[in-house]
Amino acid sequence: MTRFTEELRSAADPIYQAIFDHPFVRGIAEGTLRKEQLIHYVKQDFEYLNAYIRIYGIAISRCEDRAIMALFNEQISFILNSETHPHQNFCCVAGVTYEEMQGYPLAPSANHYIRHMLNVAHEGALEDMIAALLPCPWTYTEIGQRLLEEVNPDESHPFYEWMHFYGDREFGITEQLRRLLDEGADSLSQARKDRLKEHFLTSCQLEYMFWDMAFALEAWPVDLPEAKEVGR
Numbered sequence: 001m002t003r004f005t006e007e008l009r010s011a012a013d014p015i016y017q018a019i020f021d022h023p024f025v026r027g028i029a030e031g032t033l034r035k036e037q038l039i040h041y042v043k044q045d046f047e048y049l050n051a052y053i054r055i056y057g058i059a060i061s062r063c064e065d066r067a068i069m070a071l072f073n074e075q076i077s078f079i080l081n082s083e084t085h086p087h088q089n090f091c092c093v094a095g096v097t098y099e100e101m102q103g104y105p106l107a108p109s110a111n112h113y114i115r116h117m118l119n120v121a122h123e124g125a126l127e128d129m130i131a132a133l134l135p136c137p138w139t140y141t142e143i144g145q146r147l148l149e150e151v152n153p154d155e156s157h158p159f160y161e162w163m164h165f166y167g168d169r170e171f172g173i174t175e176q177l178r179r180l181l182d183e184g185a186d187s188l189s190q191a192r193k194d195r196l197k198e199h200f201l202t203s204c205q206l207e208y209m210f211w212d213m214a215f216a217l218e219a220w221p222v223d224l225p226e227a228k229e230v231g232r
C-alpha cells in the first residue's frame with residue numbers, strides 16, 4: 001500500500017520541481033547570489049525559525065505521547081543551536097554579522113507562510129500541524145541532496161557548508177514526521193485526509209514563495225520609516 005505521505009509527495013511534485021529550478025536555488029548551486037538576496041533571506045528566515053519554534057511549542061501542548069514530545073523538543077534545540085549554521089554561511093558570504101540580521105519585520109510571503117502554520121495550529125489537530133510543518137524539512141533535504149549530487153562542491157564553493165548541512169541529513173526529521181503523519185492518517189476519513197493534503201500543498205507553495213521573496217527582495221508596497229521592529 002502506498003504511504004499517505006508518498007501520495008502527498010507525488011501530488012506536490014510539480015512544486016518540488018519548481019523549487020529545484022528556482023533562481024535562488026540555482027544561485028546556491030552556481031554561487032551567483034547577490035549580497036542583498038542573501039541578507040534578505042537570512043533576515044526573513046531568522047523570523048521564520050522563531051515562528052517554527054513556537055509552532056513546535058504548540059505541537060508539544062497537543063501531545064499525549066512522551067516520545068513525540070521529546071522529538072519536538074529535540075527539534076526546538078536543533079533549530080536554536082544548529083539551524084543557525086546555514087545562516088552563518090550566508091552571512092559570511094554576504095560580509096555581514098548574524099546579529100545585524102535579527103529582529104526585522106516579516107515580508108509578505110514569510111508572513112503568509114507563518115500565518116498558514118499558525119492558522120492550522122489554531123484550527124486543526126496534531127496531524128494537521130504535522131502536515132503543515134513537513135514541507136520545511138522535506139524540501140530542504142531534497143534540495144541539499146540534489147545540489148550535492150549535481151555540484152559535488154569542494155570547500156572553496158561559497159555554499160559548501162549550506163549544501164552539506166541540508167544534504168547530509170538523510171531523512172532524519174523528515175522520516176520521523178512522515179511516520180507520525182502516516183500513522184495518524186491511518187484512522188482518518190477521506191475528507192480529513194484531503195484536508196491534511198491541502199495543508200501540506202499550501203506549505204509547499206509557500207516554500208516556493210519564500211525562495212521567490214528572497215530572490216526578488218520582496219517587501220510591503222509602502223515603505224515605512226521604522227525599518228526595524230520585531231518580526232511577529
Ligand SMILES: Cc1ncc(C[n+]2csc(CCO)c2C)c(N)n1
Binds near residue numbers: 136207
Ligand atoms: C523557509 C524555510 N523552510 C525550511 C527551512 C529548513 N528548516 C527550518 S527548521 C528545520 C527543522 C525542522 O524540524 C528545517 C529543516 C528553513 N530554514 N526555512
